[in-house]
Amino acid sequence: MRKLIYGMNLTLDGYIAAAGGDIGWSGPPSRELFRWWLDHEQASGLSLYGRRLWETMSAYWPTGDQQPDATPAEIEFARHWRATPKVVFSSTIDGVDWNARLVTGDAIAEIARLKAGDGGPMHIGGATLAGAAMRAGLIDEYVIATHPVLVGGGTPFFTALDSRVDLNLVETRTFPGGVVLTRYETRR
Numbered sequence: 001m002r003k004l005i006y007g008m009n010l011t012l013d014g015y016i017a018a019a020g021g022d023i024g025w026s027g028p029p030s031r032e033l034f035r036w037w038l039d040h041e042q043a044s045g046l047s048l049y050g051r052r053l054w055e056t057m058s059a060y061w062p063t064g065d066q067q068p069d070a071t072p073a074e075i076e077f078a079r080h081w082r083a084t085p086k087v088v089f090s091s092t093i094d095g096v097d098w099n100a101r102l103v104t105g106d107a108i109a110e111i112a113r114l115k116a117g118d119g120g121p122m123h124i125g126g127a128t129l130a131g132a133a134m135r136a137g138l139i140d141e142y143v144i145a146t147h148p149v150l151v152g153g154g155t156p157f158f159t160a161l162d163s164r165v166d167l168n169l170v171e172t173r174t175f176p177g178g179v180v181l182t183r184y185e186t187r188r
Contacts, residue, residue, distance in 0.1 A: 002114065003121040004048075006130045007040065007143025007183075010157045011150060016127055018151035021052070025149050030176040031073065033145065038077050040143065044084060045119040048111065050126025051090035054100075057081070057125075062098050087114070089129050108136045131159030141185050142167065148178040 008016045009026050017023050029037070041047075049057065064070060064078035086100035089107040096102045103110050111133055114122060124130050124139070133139055144157065167184035174180050 001116060002045070002119050003140045004111070004115055004124055004133065004138050005044075005121055005141040005143060006124050006133070006139050007141075007145070008125060008157060009145045009147060009179075011154075012146055012148055013150045013152065014156050014158065015151050015154040016157050017155040019154045021155070022151075023056075025151055026147050027177075030179070031071070033175040033177075033179055033181070034071075034073050034077075036173070036175070036181065037145075038073055038080070041077065041084070041123065042080055044121055044123045046114065046122045047084050047086045048114075048122055048124040048129065049086060049088045049100075050129035051088070051093060052128075053126035054086075054088045054090070054093075054096065058096070058098060058100075089126075108132055108138070111138055112136070127155045127157065127159070134159055134165075135161060137165075139186060141170075141183060143181070143183050145175075145179055145181045 010016050011025060018025055061078050061081040064081070065075040070078070082098050084099065086098070087103055087110070088096045088100050089103050091104045093102065107129060115138060124133055130139070166187040168187055169182065170185050171183040172180070
C-alpha cells in the first residue's frame with residue numbers, strides 16, 4: 001500500500017492562498033526550504049493535483065529549468081517535475097500534458113485505488129482535492145511549512161472534518177525567514 005502525503009506552504013492563520021487566490025504572501029522560499037521541498041518531491045512516486053494547483057504548477061515548471069535566473073535547485077526541480085507521473089483531477093479541463101493523466105470521475109475512488117497499489121509515496125496538492133481525501137481518511141502524512149504572515153482569509157489548508165483525526169509529530173524544523181516546517185503522521 002502506498003503512502004499519501006499532503007503538504008504545502010501556509011500562513012500562520014492556516015491559509016494556502018489569501019483571498020482571491022493570492023499566493024504572493026510566501027515570497028520566494030529560502031534556498032534551504034526549497035531544497036527541503038525538492039528532496040521531498042524527489043521521494044514521491046506519483047503527484048496528485050487538483051485543477052487550480054495543476055494550473056499553477058503547469059504554468060511554470062515545464063520550462064522552469066530554462067529561465068535565465070534559474071538556480072541549480074530550480075533546474076533540478078523542473079526536470080524532476082516533468083519526469084514524475086502525475087494525475088490531475090478535474091471535470092472542467094479537457095486535457096493535461098507533461099507526464100500527466102486526467103481523471104474526470106470519482107476522485108476518492110481513484111485515489112483509494114492508487115493507494116492500494118505498489119510504488120513510492122504519493123503527494124497530493126490542492127485544497128479541494130486534499131480536503132476530500134482528508135474527509136475520506138486517505139491522508140497518511142501532513143507536511144506543513146508555516147510562514148510568519150497572517151492574511152485573514154482565503155483558501156484554508158484544512159477542511160471541515162466529520163470526525164477527529166489523531167496525529168503523531170515526526171519532524172519539526174525551522175528555516176530562514178521564520179518558516180517552521182512540521183510533519184505529522186496519521187495515527188491509525
